[in-house]
Amino acid sequence: MLPFARVRELLGPPREVELPGGATVGALWDDLAKTCEGLRQLAQSTRIALNGRVARREEALQDGDEVALLPPAGGG
Amino acid sequence: MLPFARVRELLGPPREVELPGGATVGALWDDLAKTCEGLRQLAQSTRIALNGRVARREEALQDGDEVALLPPAGGG
Amino acid sequence: MFAIVRGPIDVSAIAKSVRTDACGAIITFSGVVRETSDDDRPVTGLSYEAHESMAAAEFEAIAQEARRRFGPCEIAVAHRIGDLHVGEVSVAVAVGAPHRGVAFDACLFTIDELKRRAPIWKKEHYAQGDSEWRSNPDAQA
Amino acid sequence: MFAIVRGPIDVSAIAKSVRTDACGAIITFSGVVRETSDDDRPVTGLSYEAHESMAAAEFEAIAQEARRRFGPCEIAVAHRIGDLHVGEVSVAVAVGAPHRGVAFDACLFTIDELKRRAPIWKKEHYAQGDSEWRSNPDAQA
Numbered sequence: 001m002l003p004f005a006r007v008r009e010l011l012g013p014p015r016e017v018e019l020p021g022g023a024t025v026g027a028l029w030d031d032l033a034k035t036c037e038g039l040r041q042l043a044q045s046t047r048i049a050l051n052g053r054v055a056r057r058e059e060a061l062q063d064g065d066e067v068a069l070l071p072p073a074g075g076g
Numbered sequence: 077m078l079p080f081a082r083v084r085e086l087l088g089p090p091r092e093v094e095l096p097g098g099a100t101v102g103a104l105w106d107d108l109a110k111t112c113e114g115l116r117q118l119a120q121s122t123r124i125a126l127n128g129r130v131a132r133r134e135e136a137l138q139d140g141d142e143v144a145l146l147p148p149a150g151g152g
Numbered sequence: 153m154f155a156i157v158r159g160p161i162d163v164s165a166i167a168k169s170v171r172t173d174a175c176g177a178i179i180t181f182s183g184v185v186r187e188t189s190d191d192d193r194p195v196t197g198l199s200y201e202a203h204e205s206m207a208a209a210e211f212e213a214i215a216q217e218a219r220r221r222f223g224p225c226e227i228a229v230a231h232r233i234g235d236l237h238v239g240e241v242s243v244a245v246a247v248g249a250p251h252r253g254v255a256f257d258a259c260l261f262t263i264d265e266l267k268r269r270a271p272i273w274k275k276e277h278y279a280q281g282d283s284e285w286r287s288n289p290d291a292q293a
Numbered sequence: 294m295f296a297i298v299r300g301p302i303d304v305s306a307i308a309k310s311v312r313t314d315a316c317g318a319i320i321t322f323s324g325v326v327r328e329t330s331d332d333d334r335p336v337t338g339l340s341y342e343a344h345e346s347m348a349a350a351e352f353e354a355i356a357q358e359a360r361r362r363f364g365p366c367e368i369a370v371a372h373r374i375g376d377l378h379v380g381e382v383s384v385a386v387a388v389g390a391p392h393r394g395v396a397f398d399a400c401l402f403t404i405d406e407l408k409r410r411a412p413i414w415k416k417e418h419y420a421q422g423d424s425e426w427r428s429n430p431d432a433q434a
Binding site: 081 | 350432
C-alpha cells in the first residue's frame with residue numbers, strides 16, 4: 001500500500017497490508033478509512049492505482065499487488 | 077544609400093548618392109531604378125527607410141540622410 | 153526522454169534531445185518556483201513527490217496523444233521531485249517539430265495535461281512557517 | 294535583450310535573462326535551420342543579413358506590443374546573421390511571465406511579428422549549388 005502526499009501524511013509510509021482472500025480495491029480502502037477520519041474525507045478526490053494503473057473499486061487484489069493512493073494532481 | 081538582400085545584389089554595396097537640393101525619397105528611388113530593370117520589378121515589394129524608420133515617397137532628403145532599401149522580410 | 157529527476161533540470165539538454173534535421177522549431181516550457189502562491193502568500197520553496205513509474209508513463213502517453221492531435225514532433229518531459237527553492241525549475245517540456253505551430257500546440261497541450269493528470273504532488277512552504285499540499289485547479293478526479 | 298548577433302545563440306542565457314522572482318513560466322522558441330526548404334529542396338545552409346539597428350528596435354517594439362496585448366512579462370529576442378548550417382539556431386525568443394498562458398501567447402506573437410516585419414533577410418543555399426533569397430509568406434509589404 002503506497003500512499004502519497006496528504007494521504008501519506010495520514011497513513012504513514014508505504015507498508016504491507018494483510019487482507020482476506022478475494023478482497024477488492026474498495027475493501028482495502030474501507031479497511032484503511034475505518035480507522036482514519038481524515039482519509040474518509042478524501043474518498044471523493046483520491047484515485048486508487050493497482051500495479052501502476054488507475055483501478056475501479058470492484059477489482060480483486062492478488063498477493064503482492066501494489067495499491068497506490070493518489071490525491072488530486074499538483075505537478076507542474 | 078543602404079541596399080539589402082536582393083536589392084544589394086542589384087545595386088552593389090552601400091554608397092553615397094548625389095542628388096539635387098530638395099530631392100525626395102521617391103526621386104532617389106526613381107534615379108536608382110532608371111538604370112536598373114531588376115530594381116523596377118521590385119518597386120511594389122521594397123520598403124524604403126529614412127534614418128531607421130519607414131518613409132513615404134514624398135519625404136524630402138537632407139544631406140547625410142541614411143536611406144535603406146528593404147525587400148520583404150525573411151527573418152526567423 | 154520522459155523522466156522524474158532528483159537534481160536540477162538541464163533545459164538545454166532536454167531541448168537538444170528533441171532536435172532532428174527535419175526540425176525547424178524547438179519550444180521549451182520551464183515551470184519555475186514563484187515567490188508567491190496562487191492565493192498571494194509569500195512562498196519560500198516547494199516540495200514535490202511523485203509515483204515515479206506512473207508519472208513517467210503518463211508523460212509518454214500525453215506525448216503520444218499530442219502527436220496524434222497536432223502532427224509529427226519530438227517531445228521530452230522532465231519533472232523534478234524533492235525540495236526546490238524560488239527560481240528553480242520544477243518541470244521542463246521541450247518539443248521539436250518541422251514548423252512552429254505544431255511545436256507550440258504540442259508544448260501547451262503537454263504541460264496542461266501533465267498538470268491535470270500526472271501523479272505528482274506539491275507542498276508549498278510559506279514564509280510564515282506553515283506548509284500546505286496544493287492540487288491543480290483542473291486536476292483529474 | 295534585443296540583439297542581432299554574429300555567433301551562435303546561447304538560448305539558456307536568453308532564457309535566464311527573462312526570469313524574475315515573480316516568474317512561474319519561461320517559454321523559449323528557437324528557430325532552427327532545416328534540411329529542406331518550404332518547397333522541399335535539400336538545403337545545405339542559410340545566410341542572413343539585417344538592418345541591425347532597425348531590427349533591434351523592431352524587436353523591442355514587438356515586445357512592447359506583446360505586453361500591451363497579453364499582460365506583464367519579460368521578453369528577449371536574439372537573431373543571428375551570417376552563414377548558418379543545418380541544425381543551427383537562427384533566432385531565439387524567450388518570455389518569462391507569472392503564468393504560462395501569457396508566456397505562450399507573447400512568445401508566439403513575438404516570433405510571428407518578427408517574421409512579418411523585422412528587417413532581416415534570408416538566402417537559402419541548396420544542395421544543387423544554387424541559392425535564392427526567400428521572403429516570409431506573410432511579410433509586410
